[in-house]
Amino acid sequence: MKKSALSMKQSYIVCAVGIAVLFGLLMAICESGAANTYIKGILMTCCIAVIMTTSLNLTVGVLGQLTLGCCGFEMIGAYSAALLSKLIVAKGIAMDPTARFLLTIFVGAVIACIFGILVGIPALRLHGDYLAIITLGFGEIIRVVLQNIPAAGGVGLDKGQAGQALIGIDRIANLYVVFWITVVTVVLLFMFARSRYGRAVKAIRDDEIAASASGLNVTYLKVLVFAISAFFAGLAGGIYAQYMGSLTPAYAGWLQSTNYVIMVVFGGMGSLTGSILSAIVLTILPEALRAFSDYRMLAYSVVLVVFMIFRPQGIFGSWEFSLPKLINRIVYRNGRGGAAKAAIAAEGAGTAGTTAAAKSAEPAGKEA
Amino acid sequence: MAEQPILRAEHLGITFGGLRAVDDFNMTINKGELVGLIGPNGAGKTTVFNLLTGVYKPTDGEFWLDGEKMNGKKTYQVVRAGIARTFQNIRLFKQMTVEENVLVAFNESFSYHMGGAIFRTPRFWREEREMHRKAIDLLRIFKLEGLAQTQAANLPYGAQRKLEIARALATGMKLLLLDEPAAGMNPTETEDLLECINTIRDRFGIAILLIEHDMSLVMNVCQRIQVLDYGRTIASGLPEEIAHNPKVISAYLGSDEDGDDAGETADGGDATAATDGKEEHDA
Ligand SMILES: Nc1ncnc2c1ncn2[C@@H]1O[C@H](COP(=O)(O)OP(=O)(O)OP(=O)(O)O)[C@@H](O)[C@H]1O
């Protein structure tokens, strides 16, 4: 048993291979001509939704603070990236489109992150409903502000006109690049969640008073998580802007934010892999339901309601899907409990091994 | 005494609205000492703990840990300086495993930063491994190492209490505040707990301040006892002195006469029973 379980390094390799296979699949779909612009668009939207949902899950699921302003941050990133991109072109700076894309989305993300910190410091003193309302209000403020900035309307910059959609953004978002950005985002979030930081954040979710009595600076950690979420929301926004080619302030409002919260809840609070799956499913679902034309959104709602009645904890609950563990189970015929024990034995000294083991033991317990 | 006391509190007091919950609270605890804090329900014992851990800001007075002034500090700062506590109503990180509960409290002993976590540097692995080992070592003292991967919410009651103490120890404190650790425990569990408290005192050489209604436990383990009633210190001294102190007896019996609630009556009964027991012992 001991020898059969994958080691830490092997697990990482398995994950890397899994991602590579996924990318290969994506390439196959795109290059073979099986995908038209419409399909590619859906894939792009999936990537954006994955970034938004996983990063939002860090705040909502892992930290346990309900926020309804994620699209406010997304649009800050989107407008920043779009305007910067226009500025670079206007100034006649020669730049490779991909470099410009990466630079602008990064700058947009940083600006969103700064706003995240500024909003987070006062807002995170509040809990539950109050925080939700504050962040909801924040999104609305962003919407109204964007509506009233001349540079954020029309064709933008000095030719802009307030109250209009921002148009004429270079559509330089490349699906392959975006795929890798999504991968990096998810990996970063995983590394964060499975470190002392993630543990501290989960502790705050479980009991804030006990967390500070264990020496955690609760305020700092909350703002940190909020800022990270805002950063990736801004990143997603930058991608969105340069995929769509136009932006409307209305997108910053609460309606779209609620959509992402639904994705988080649907995937399972605190489960990043659940968020990935639900982001993809809930992006594709409304498209797949196009056959029902007028009743499309009704059908979508019904699916959601029925699902939540029968599985209120979301697709994955708090469980994380893990490719190495799946392989352990199939190839080495290690039961979940067995895998856990073997992992403890093999990684006796490795905490990551045991957290993984704990995670795998958890659903086993639930099923029993 | 040449050596600096671990805790020195002077004239601590706090008022909630019109209620003087704690008044003129003075206390010194030396290294390795185990001091008991007792008193009827609502006397202000937990409030003292909340003052000492920065949950409440004292309206009067000051306190020092190892000579360092502590009032005005936030809870996490006080904890990092070296005062850790447990709660009267157990507060665990319920959805996390037993080991993770301890690891959270080890957080400050880690030195890797965000970059280390993201890139999984050798330092990350080294520290995580080391902390895992330390956590298991700590859990072993409480005989919880076999439950390391169990979710905290699924632990039996006695084990939850012990885990809370283990977590407090993991903060690396100099002074441990235990708020009714034996509450709700059966005699066997209490016995077990007593053993644990003695072990950690010997092992870590820390000072402990203990709130407890179980008089036999208090009289057994505490070197000194301070008694609160309505926020004021009505007596302090050696266990035998406290057991004989008429003020203490009347404070407990007095609340008995008021007939406030069943818990108090039981506690009052306990106190006198324990007092009697002690007298016989001494005789
Ligand atoms: N935050 C607060 N606001 C108002 N009053 C409070 C607050 N905290 C405590 N009190 C009051 O202070 C008094 C002392 O309470 P405390 O919890 O310290 O008692 P205790 O000695 O721990 O009692 P017990 O044995 O029941 O735990 C009580 O009258 C309580 O109602």
Ligand SMILES: [Mg+2]
């Ligand atoms: Mg109390």
